[in-house]
Amino acid sequence: MSNLFRRILLLRSPSSVFAHGFSESSLRSLRYLSTSSEIVSSPKSASLPSNAVQLNNKGKAVIDLLANHGFSESQISYLAERYPPILSFNPEKNLLPKLLFFQSKAHSSSEIFEILRSDPWVLSNSLNKRIIPAFDYLQAVLGSEEKTLATIKQFARILGLDLRNAVGPNIEILKQIGVPDSNILKYLQYQPRVFMTNSIQFKETVERVKEMGFNTQQWQFVDAVFCLRSMTKSTWDKKVEAYRKWGLSEEEIRSAFRKHPRCMTFSEDKINGAMDFFINKMEYESSFAARRPILLQLSLKKRLLPRGHVYEVLLSKGLIKKHQNLPFLLKSPEKHFIEKYINPHKEQIPGLLELYEEKLMDSKR
Template sequence: MSYSFCKKQIYCRYGTMISPSYSKGLRFVQTHSLISLAVRYVSSIARNDESFTVSYLINSCGLSPESALSVSKKVQLKNSTQPDSVVEFFKNHGFSQTQIRKIVERMPILLLSNAEKTLLPKFQFFHSKGIPSSDLSVVLSSNPRVLRCNLDNRIIPNFNSFKDFTRRDDSEVFLAYKDCSEILTCNFQSIVAPNVALLRQHGVPDLNIMTELVIQPRKFTRNHDKFRRSVEEVEKLGFNPLQRKFLAALQVLVQISKSTWERKLNVFKEWGWSDEDFVIAFEKFPKFMMLSEHTIMKKMNFFVNTMNWKSSFVAHHPSVLAYSLGKRIIPRYSVLQVLLSKSFIKKPISVQFLIWTEKEFLARFVTPYGDFHLLKLYKEKMSLENQIA
């Protein structure tokens, strides 16, 4: 039975009217019965939609049950017609099943798009810029946010503004977007342009700005007041605007909150760094502060407790903190330990063994000692430690 409500009377479907003067008890029962019925009905619809959505996300988009359940809270699918057309659209444009899954996980609302009207024009624009389908699928699956933006009012103006600013080709503009969605999705002229102008005012060379804008665009999209304060702080720390380290230090101060900075500083102090050690390290290699606290702890532990380096030694060579523990530090150190044990070398080569390219390292410490299976050890260590940051 369906009902309609008004302040003075209640009508049932067959036209029978219940007067407001009827008993309060009856009105209470009826009202609560209607509410209960409505809740059950809506809940039933919601459960059915959620069940269909989860099933579709798993079977058609390749999501795990856990991921599908999480995504279903952001989008509700009533049938497969619209999402099928979107999934098919991506397949026809060279996206793999894995890439489609990533897009759905990151931007599930796209499943409700009209593929021909809203997605196709954007793809046509990127193709007109000479961007190959292989790059398009990689970049958009990593960062699909731009597909939700208006083409004429946002994407095209921002693309052209970024290109004019950096004087780079179309493919470089698009690849910069991969790491920073704001390049094409924010208002470029009102957000990025003022920050660039500020750096010019402080004497940062245009070449450095444009290079950094392509490589690390995220820092330029920050709130202008915060950006200005960070620039002033970098100057107070003594960094020269003419040098590239000025922008490296700026990136750290722009992206790290004060509380995060303090926590990371305390981690290094726990390993014995003095204030002077920290200043020396930051002046030499500011980006070590971008590491997570967990990664800092693991690397400092290995350097100090396994390699027997003094904590202050790391502070004077902070670039070693940037190397992967699993892919470079542990495999190379393991090879040197074998050579030391067999007296082929007298002592580890300071930090240089980490700085050399892989080709140089293998030529110096692995290839000459082929009889000792060092290459096998090296590769085994890289495989075992591959999950270590």
């Protein structure tokens, strides 16, 4: 592990060291430390700054502790790079209790690493004041340890919050207007950040979604709350303008948002690319995309253009009718698309599969 420790010290930037109170001379000492595996016992170590020597000793002890608990060298390096303060932890006092807690919940060291990879700074939180209460709250709300772990892997920072006060009021706001518990809990599990906002602002967003005509019983309601919470009003206005440029009316844009709220989170480039494909290449009216906004989320390069090319070839050979089942052709899983639209036409159009695969390769260049 001494070689690993030397590599980690060399990877640490000066800014991360200065942030912990080390002077430039201390940094030079740390670099010196990293070149000798025997530095702790070396007589020269007596002349080094005490904080540098202490960091050296603690750092090695932290690495040994992580290794003894199943972490690989690459995982330890990752944690040290993403969260430099870990090397100055008192391993027995600050780190071990947290590892033991996570071990009592997770199935393996790999699962613990997934949590820490999400946000290594979770280790800076108090175990008894933050991590355990947050974990217990999530488990009580979600109903299982497995779902709680899945949520933490998505956003480990949640373990640093007072969830009863930070999340609880927003959950209650949704419950009071009739949002099903299943929809709330599903979103809490997979998108916990949507609940982490001031309850007054959260309620304003919820009211805005209601005014747009969403049904509180449907999944799209919570999804719309998330989408609106993720952008400013100016960003929303820019997305609206992007759709307007392609001829969509205000009501058509709102209708598209009600059907598939994520259509307002796409970048302007993605919106323009998809709309150009449907209107100019496939020769549809702009209202086509507004009625089927879920198609807008498909990748232009990896899905729309390659399959659109196959569609044009089939159309030119008279094997399909214009605009026949295009949404189904675009949305089909890859295997079904090949079985339905390529394999039946191998004899009439030799090389159709190769042509499609070539278009897919172009998308990766």
